[in-house]
Structures are given as C-alpha cells and as structure tokens.
Amino acid sequence: MDLYLTFPLSLAYEPILANIILESKVPISFISIKIHSEGGEGIVSVPDDKVDIITKMLKEKGLQVLSKRHVVIDNNLCIECGLCVSLCYVNALTIDPETLAFVYVEDRCVYCKLCVDACPRDAIKTSM
Numbered sequence: 001m002d003l004y005l006t007f008p009l010s011l012a013y014e015p016i017l018a019n020i021i022l023e024s025k026v027p028i029s030f031i032s033i034k035i036h037s038e039g040g041e042g043i044v045s046v047p048d049d050k051v052d053i054i055t056k057m058l059k060e061k062g063l064q065v066l067s068k069r070h071v072v073i074d075n076n077l078c079i080e081c082g083l084c085v086s087l088c089y090v091n092a093l094t095i096d097p098e099t100l101a102f103v104y105v106e107d108r109c110v111y112c113k114l115c116v117d118a119c120p121r122d123a124i125k126t127s128m
Contacts (some may be wrong), residue, residue: 002031003113004066005058006040010038016061017044024057026050032108043110071116077123078102084115084124107118 006107007016010034012090021028026047033042046054080102085093092108093115116124 001048002043002045002110003051003055003058004041004043006039006041006064006066007036007062009035009068010039011062012040016058016063020054020057020061024050024053026054028054070106070111071113072106072125073102073104074123074125077121078119079121079123081120083118083120087114087118089114 017028017030020026029045031043031045034040058065080095082095085095085102088094089112090108090110092105092110094103094105096103111126113126116126
C-alpha cells in the first residue's frame with residue numbers, strides 16, 4: 001500500500017525512513033520524495049500487512065501520514081495535447097493507441113505532479 005507523507009523542514013535531512021526500515025525489518029520502497037522550503041512530501045510503498053505498524057512508527061517520528069493523493073483532470077479544460085503524457089514516467093497518463101483517447105489510471109499515479117506543472121490549460125489539479 002502506498003502511504004503519502006508530509007514532514008517539516010527540520011526532519012527533511014534526518015534518516016527517519018532508513019531507521020524505521022532497520023528497526024522494523026520491513027522493506028519500504030521509496031516512490032517519490034521531494035524537499036522544498038517548507039518541508040517535504042513523499043510517497044512510500046509498504047507491504048499491506050505492515051501498514052499499521054509502519055504508519056504508527058512514522059507518526060511517532062513526526063511525519064504526517066495521509067491517504068494517497070492523486071491528480072484530478074478537468075475534461076472540460078483538457079485539450080489532450082499530450083504534454084502530461086510525455087512526462088508521466090509511470091504511465092498513469094497515456095493515450096490509447098486504438099482510439100487516441102486520453103487515459104488516466106489513478107492507481108499508477110505516484111503524485112510527482114509533473115503533469116500539473118506541464119499542463120498549458122491548468123486542466124490538471126491536485127486532489128488535496
């Protein structure tokens with residue numbers, strides 16, 4: 001299961017996730033981690049049967065754990081130019097080769113937000 005994390009800048013350079021992996025012996029995959037002037041955000045993937053224990057450990061270390069975020073596409077604004085598709089490295093945004101229709105697969109989205117920044121029509125927004 002993917003967990004969306006936010007954290008203050010004071011924790012951005014602490015080896016919190018590495019320490020949790022060592023303490024719990026649970027493999028955690030880093031999907032996306034970004035640090036900015038206010039702090040950071042990221043998505044990590046945790047085995048489904050270990051979500052509760054890892055969530056508890058993350059919160060104890062000062063991280064906020066939220067449900068997974070995703071992007072929302074306004075089909076009235078979207079002109080299917082393909083800029084977002086060209087940047088989507090996880091293929092959450094694609095063009096169907098048969099119908100040439102724009103396709104968004106929410107489960108693949110890792111919330112990197114490259115598509116949000118790329119959209120010339122501001123048709124892609126964040127869910128939270």
